[in-house]
Amino acid sequence: MSNISKWVIVLLLATVPLWVTNQYQLHILIMMGIFTIGAMSLNLLLGYTGQLSLGHVAFFGIGAYTTSLVSLGFDLKLTEDYTFVFAPKPAWFGVICAIVVAGLCGWFVGKLSFRVRGAYFVIVTISFAEVIRLVALNWVDLTEGPMALNNIPSLAFTIPWADSAALSRRIANYYLVLAVAVISSIIIQRLVQSRIGRTMVALRENEALAKSVGVDVTRSLVLAAVVSAAIAGAAGALYAHYVRIVDPDVFLFIYTVTMVIMVIAGGKGTLAGPLVGGVIFGILPELMRGHMLPEVQWIAYGAIMILIVFFLPEGIVPAVQRWWAGFQRSRQSKMNPHSRANKASPREAAQ
Amino acid sequence: MDQLLQHLLNALILGSTYALLGIGLTFIFGIMRVVNFAHGEFYTFGAYMVYLFSVTLGVNFLLAIVIAIVLGILLGAVVEWLLLSKHRGADIDTTMLIMIGAWIIMQNAEQLLWSGVAKSIPMPFPEDPLTVGSVSVAWARLFVFVMATLLIIGAQMLIQRTRLGKAMRATFQDTATASLMGININMIYLATFALGSGLAAAAGALLGPIFIVIPTMGNLAVIKAFAIVILGGLGNMKGAALGGFVLALVEEFGAGYVSSGYRDAMGFLLIILVLMVKPTGLFARTERIG
Amino acid sequence: MNAHVTATQSDPILTVSNLAVHFGGLVAISDASFSVAKGEVVSLIGPNGAGKTTAFNVISGFLPATHGEVIYNGRRMGGLKPHEIADAGLVRTFQKTSVFGNNTVLDNLMIGLHRRGSGSVWETLLLSPRIRRQEEEFRDEALQLLEFVGLAHRSAELAGSLAYGEQRLLEVAVALAADPTLLLLDEPACGMNPTEAMAFRRLLAEIGKRDITVLLVEHNMRMVMGVSDRVVVLNHGRIIANGPPAEIQQNPQVIQAYLGHGPKHA
Numbered sequence A: 001m002s003n004i005s006k007w008v009i010v011l012l013l014a015t016v017p018l019w020v021t022n023q024y025q026l027h028i029l030i031m032m033g034i035f036t037i038g039a040m041s042l043n044l045l046l047g048y049t050g051q052l053s054l055g056h057v058a059f060f061g062i063g064a065y066t067t068s069l070v071s072l073g074f075d076l077k078l079t080e081d082y083t084f085v086f087a088p089k090p091a092w093f094g095v096i097c098a099i100v101v102a103g104l105c106g107w108f109v110g111k112l113s114f115r116v117r118g119a120y121f122v123i124v125t126i127s128f129a130e131v132i133r134l135v136a137l138n139w140v141d142l143t144e145g146p147m148a149l150n151n152i153p154s155l156a157f158t159i160p161w162a163d164s165a166a167l168s169r170r171i172a173n174y175y176l177v178l179a180v181a182v183i184s185s186i187i188i189q190r191l192v193q194s195r196i197g198r199t200m201v202a203l204r205e206n207e208a209l210a211k212s213v214g215v216d217v218t219r220s221l222v223l224a225a226v227v228s229a230a231i232a233g234a235a236g237a238l239y240a241h242y243v244r245i246v247d248p249d250v251f252l253f254i255y256t257v258t259m260v261i262m263v264i265a266g267g268k269g270t271l272a273g274p275l276v277g278g279v280i281f282g283i284l285p286e287l288m289r290g291h292m293l294p295e296v297q298w299i300a301y302g303a304i305m306i307l308i309v310f311f312l313p314e315g316i317v318p319a320v321q322r323w324w325a326g327f328q329r330s331r332q333s334k335m336n337p338h339s340r341a342n343k344a345s346p347r348e349a350a351q
Numbered sequence B: 001m002d003q004l005l006q007h008l009l010n011a012l013i014l015g016s017t018y019a020l021l022g023i024g025l026t027f028i029f030g031i032m033r034v035v036n037f038a039h040g041e042f043y044t045f046g047a048y049m050v051y052l053f054s055v056t057l058g059v060n061f062l063l064a065i066v067i068a069i070v071l072g073i074l075l076g077a078v079v080e081w082l083l084l085s086k087h088r089g090a091d092i093d094t095t096m097l098i099m100i101g102a103w104i105i106m107q108n109a110e111q112l113l114w115s116g117v118a119k120s121i122p123m124p125f126p127e128d129p130l131t132v133g134s135v136s137v138a139w140a141r142l143f144v145f146v147m148a149t150l151l152i153i154g155a156q157m158l159i160q161r162t163r164l165g166k167a168m169r170a171t172f173q174d175t176a177t178a179s180l181m182g183i184n185i186n187m188i189y190l191a192t193f194a195l196g197s198g199l200a201a202a203a204g205a206l207l208g209p210i211f212i213v214i215p216t217m218g219n220l221a222v223i224k225a226f227a228i229v230i231l232g233g234l235g236n237m238k239g240a241a242l243g244g245f246v247l248a249l250v251e252e253f254g255a256g257y258v259s260s261g262y263r264d265a266m267g268f269l270l271i272i273l274v275l276m277v278k279p280t281g282l283f284a285r286t287e288r289i290g
Numbered sequence C: 001m002n003a004h005v006t007a008t009q010s011d012p013i014l015t016v017s018n019l020a021v022h023f024g025g026l027v028a029i030s031d032a033s034f035s036v037a038k039g040e041v042v043s044l045i046g047p048n049g050a051g052k053t054t055a056f057n058v059i060s061g062f063l064p065a066t067h068g069e070v071i072y073n074g075r076r077m078g079g080l081k082p083h084e085i086a087d088a089g090l091v092r093t094f095q096k097t098s099v100f101g102n103n104t105v106l107d108n109l110m111i112g113l114h115r116r117g118s119g120s121v122w123e124t125l126l127l128s129p130r131i132r133r134q135e136e137e138f139r140d141e142a143l144q145l146l147e148f149v150g151l152a153h154r155s156a157e158l159a160g161s162l163a164y165g166e167q168r169l170l171e172v173a174v175a176l177a178a179d180p181t182l183l184l185l186d187e188p189a190c191g192m193n194p195t196e197a198m199a200f201r202r203l204l205a206e207i208g209k210r211d212i213t214v215l216l217v218e219h220n221m222r223m224v225m226g227v228s229d230r231v232v233v234l235n236h237g238r239i240i241a242n243g244p245p246a247e248i249q250q251n252p253q254v255i256q257a258y259l260g261h262g263p264k265h266a
Helices: A003-019 A023-049 A057-072 A091-113 A118-138 A165-192 A195-205 A207-212 A217-243 A253-266 A273-289 A294-311 A316-335 A346-350 B002-032 B039-056 B061-087 B092-114 B139-161 B163-173 B175-180 B185-207 B217-232 B237-258 B265-277 C002-008 C052-059 C082-087 C105-116 C121-126 C129-149 C164-177 C194-209 C221-227 C245-250 C252-260
Strands: A074-079 A082-086 B130-132 B135-137 C012-023 C026-037 C041-045 C067-072 C090-092 C182-186 C213-217 C230-235 C238-243
Touching: A003 A165, A023 A057, A023 A165, A023 A195, A023 A217, A023 A253, A023 A273, A057 A091, A057 A118, A057 A217, A057 A253, A091 A118, A091 A217, A091 B265, A118 A253, A118 B092, A118 B217, A118 B265, A165 A195, A165 A217, A165 C121, A195 A207, A195 A217, A195 C105, A195 C121, A195 C129, A207 A217, A207 C082, A253 A273, A253 A294, A253 A316, A253 B092, A273 A294, A273 A316, A294 B092, B002 B039, B002 B135, B002 B139, B002 B163, B002 B185, B002 B217, B002 B237, B039 B061, B039 B092, B039 B185, B039 B217, B061 B092, B061 B185, B092 B217, B135 B139, B139 B163, B139 B185, B139 B237, B163 B175, B163 B185, B175 B185, B185 B217, B217 B237, B217 B265, B237 B265, C012 C052, C012 C213, C026 C052, C026 C067, C026 C213, C026 C230, C041 C052, C041 C221, C052 C090, C052 C182, C052 C213, C082 C090, C105 C129, C105 C164, C121 C129, C129 C164, C129 C194, C164 C182, C164 C194, C194 C213, C194 C221, C221 C245, C230 C245, C230 C252, C238 C245, C238 C252, C245 C252
Parallel strands: C026 C238, C041 C213, C041 C230, C090 C182, C182 C213
Antiparallel strands: A074 A082, B130 B135, C012 C026, C012 C067, C230 C238
């Protein structure tokens, strides 16, 4: 996709609040956007470096908790007579802290877990997420545990044309999510198309060969983990300031699964994949909601996931690209039967 | 001192079911190279089958447990045939994603059929615990320990002594050679998955009546099973048995002496620690089975 | 070429001394010492299982040595990771065809070139003019290298879709992109047809002209005898001969080693 058509899409998305004024629909778009950002960040690890991280929700949750604690303030009783008091800070500062803390956690997890690969890596990442969830659940002094952190300040600014405060808040959040999504996708695109990003793909394709031409495996993977975690942390921060309540359920494994489905269905290792997957799996549950029980909806999710692995293992975006390339080729050879068919490579088009 | 002894006893009993759970998972990984995320759902399935037969249908409790194990084996065979038989030789991520899908489907099916309300299964054992000196143990728990130990020994015998077990071990050593020797690899995989699932169902059938039965009980079970398997080394059955006891010990003492809230975190911390220090597992030099 | 060799023989770029590699009880290499001088083309030959690939794996840092050491340009290579060894200028290829299959041919070269570039993450994310320039230079360089090995017309295709012989050429091009001073080629002509093998010999000669030292493991004796300045013969983890090709062909021990394993290697 050319750069111009990308910006046209962004502009179109920017006009959405002008013609969608239904609060519920805006809410769905905002939640979809937040999870799409999460999926985009996961794609950096899962799609580009080829490491299946199933603990991704940990970074999302860490981002949500960090910004909530920073903007609400907290006090921690460290010893009997010393209590550390952290005064509330502005919400935007909380978001920055969320990105930094999530990124640091990504660095830490990356350093630790990239020593192992394959099934071991997957299990380490899950374990990390579970430990973090249990800490959030049990460290009641800090996190309020299952009582949740409430009344998290909103990040919203006033939208002049909105006729109610509630609508204004939704529209403001919509723009925030859109902005973070655009920035994140630019970061990811520049990274994967760079000299540094190519080393990540090289690891996925052939680790031994990558090493032999001088790629520092650990460095490359840790960098991917840091960027990925920081973006997931940003998504978590947006989530916290939007729903304004954070409890240990943000660490539920099912959220990681949702992001994984978005990436796999859309097409891992492509820039457009998580966006397409995010839109489909952001809207699908809402379409299903009125017609079926949540359990049935989840069963459908699981079935779709299996069907995709069976029939569209590469995901939607590469499949469509291949189909389109084939279509172009056949049209070209019809128009000019003597020229050699121009073999477009799907991978290059995707990147 | 008495408290220590009591903790040790509790850990031994819990560890026996953990071992059961871990052996099934490590068995499937060792032979098929499949990371079975639905393993916890077979555990849940076993518990619900006991509930269905002994509470809803009024079948004898012991018989209900046997039925649950048999049905677990059958369900495992069906899942293998339906979902995995078409993906022989696929990379580990592919089968892992399929099994995550199966996990979601199975768990929500349970939720749909039995609702999210916890069920309890009465056990036909005396209320008063067996007390020896200063330690006491409930009869129900003693029963679980005996059953689990018997099942572990049974599984071990099956692998060491029977023709099927021999074929499984050959497949584990070298799939290509085993296939050349006339072993039907598809049948071995089917049997492996069915047996592994049956062991998980057995663990659920035994633990379900002791705790409570809820659709989400498999979530922790699967992760604990991973912890056990990693402790013992992926694919190492003796390691998994030992890993089960180690995890139970760590949980029991962690909960007893540190904080009960972090009881379930012990397993994960253990996983992270083991993988950082000795990624091949505590008890294995290399991956092997038997 | 021989004149060149005698001039530099006293100045080895790579020295392998008293190398031993054991796998548990199995001895892959018992005691091997040899050196390669700057600008030389040296072939490491021997019957199957003689320890050639093991030697390559140790030199390139993929396997630890049990004993002995590898010195390159005066630096000890022991304990360095493969990428650090590549940074020292020692780049290898693999016995089994090894490319980045789902990347385009051009991208394969761009990955190989990565070592020549620089730039922090921030610079990359801000897409600074220097990074843009570097990308263009990489692209030009990659195309030149593809021209050099004769794959320029394939640059947009996926590496995995190339014919076998072409993939082997691509491997060499990727290794060259990493800017080696010593190139370790592990059976590069294996599976090539005679025409491809001839083309490959010409490529090797061109590589020699670029001032790149070559250590070659190869079964194709015609190629070995044709391109090598010197041949080192391994058998049962031990070096049994070391000398110019003509001398090696006459060496009774070498003939014995090969005949002992059947004539197909000779």
